[in-house]
Amino acid sequence: MTTNSIEVNQLKKSYGKNDVLHGISFEVKQGEIFGFLGVNGAGKTTTLSCIEGIVNYTQGDIKINGKVGVQLQVSSLPANIKCLEAIHFFAKWQKAKVDTNLIDRLGINEFKKNQYKDCSTGQKRRLHLAIALIGNPDIVILDEPTAGLDVEGRYALHEEIRSLKKQGKTILLASHDMAEVEELCDRIAILKDGEIAFMGNPQELSKVVQKSTNMQIRFNGEFDINNIHKSKYCDMNNKYYVFQTEDLTDAILEIGMLAKNQSKHIQDIKIDVPTLEQQFMAIAKEKSV
Template sequence: MNSKVKVSNLQKKYNNNTVLKGISFDVDDGTIFALLGTNGAGKTTTLECMEGILKHSSDQIYINGKIGVQLQSSSLPEGIKAIEALKLFAMWNSTIVDIGLIDRLSLTSILKKQYKEMSTGQKRRLHLALAMTGDPDVIFLDEPTAGLDVEGRVALHEEIKRLKNHGKTIIIASHDMAEVEALCDKLAILKDGEIAFLGTVDELKSNVKNIYTIKLNLSSQIILDECLTCCYKGKIQDYYIFESNEVGDGLLELLTIIKNQNIDVYDIKIEHSSLEECFIDIARGNK
């Protein structure tokens, strides 16, 4: 598969503060790539360097084709109507307004609305449509679903999948692991201006610990058996916290001890280590 985007040794400084410390990655043609990280990790700065908005020091940023950009913070003149903005962007791109795109992003009802009259979600959907005007080869989306309701998120996800199926390359900056897991083929996790993880979603999943957390709210203090196979992690508020590789065996063992000590169980909570927890561990430098 050919690389549509190549970034080599990207660096960015603000005065004496280095915010990007020589990051490198490739994005293949027709794939969805995510940049993840906590606030301040460098996601938006990386995108804006690639988009040509920010000056930078880099061995090379290579993008094969025309780009479309949806910024994290965008604005239009307050009095402009949605249809006017769409026509203006279409004219700049020597094309016509894409009626199908208007339908897919549920913009029909706001075409005659002025920008100042639109909700946050409506503005967000309009910005997305403008970014996709002119049939770009590479599309940059910075926190694309921020401010969207459930219907808007679903519509956007469907549009992103459709674009991929038509051979487009999409680069998303996000902190939403559920969104990334649902959409993306490959991702980079940034930490303090460096890449802490680069790989596929499946490769990230392989880092997820197969550990279950068992939380028990009990009527009285439990006396733990020294041979207990579960790992006792302590007590948080009213809950005793245990970890186990096997939730069935671990819970059965605990309930047997509780029964033998005539303790009542008020509540049981069972949680499995998630992809989001893995992301947080990497982003915080715990892995």
């Protein structure tokens, strides 16, 4: 039986008369990477702050099963402290050993003697992650972990997240990078206006959104668009017939059969499948499910 590392039940948070969270509930299973998404103002940061113990919530219940390490979206260290000194300081505070392999994997050796004030945004993000992992936490909360990282830094961090999952650790990942979420997360929750608008795996998003797919088809001559039922003819675009459908397979089969009956050949097909980002925005801004 899978154990839940984090359980959030009927969580409410208000700032005066402003209700930010309206009784949200979700769980994060042990050993999974759980993506937490939401546009600015949806309540995502407030929820994470409640889980991390930074903010007191108004009502509800939060259960944490394990030791937590946190990489905050916005954090800072003393300007003149050197990066390696910061790591040793937090290790001593937690009575933990410094993981030299982790420092190497995150590329911190390249700037370990730099003062914090002289570090780039990406270097600071890697340093904050290393500090979050000191003490070997069971649960790791990452808030926009790749913000400011270059391609190499993003790759190293993604590999570290995968490594943490292989070790059985639970990852709660807040990110605006849809490609990152799709690549890493087992499940995601989308927060809209202080409520959970969607929860499931990334592949299930398209089933919920019901977003149409655009097809552009070029024939070897004029195509009769009559008798089409599985898609909607929209326009012509540089000799391509543009169609819109919610059932791509049936639409292609129907158009292919009609083309054959008209003695026409399909020369090219372009299919615009909705991206995860488009699906996310459709839920986060347009509808609740």
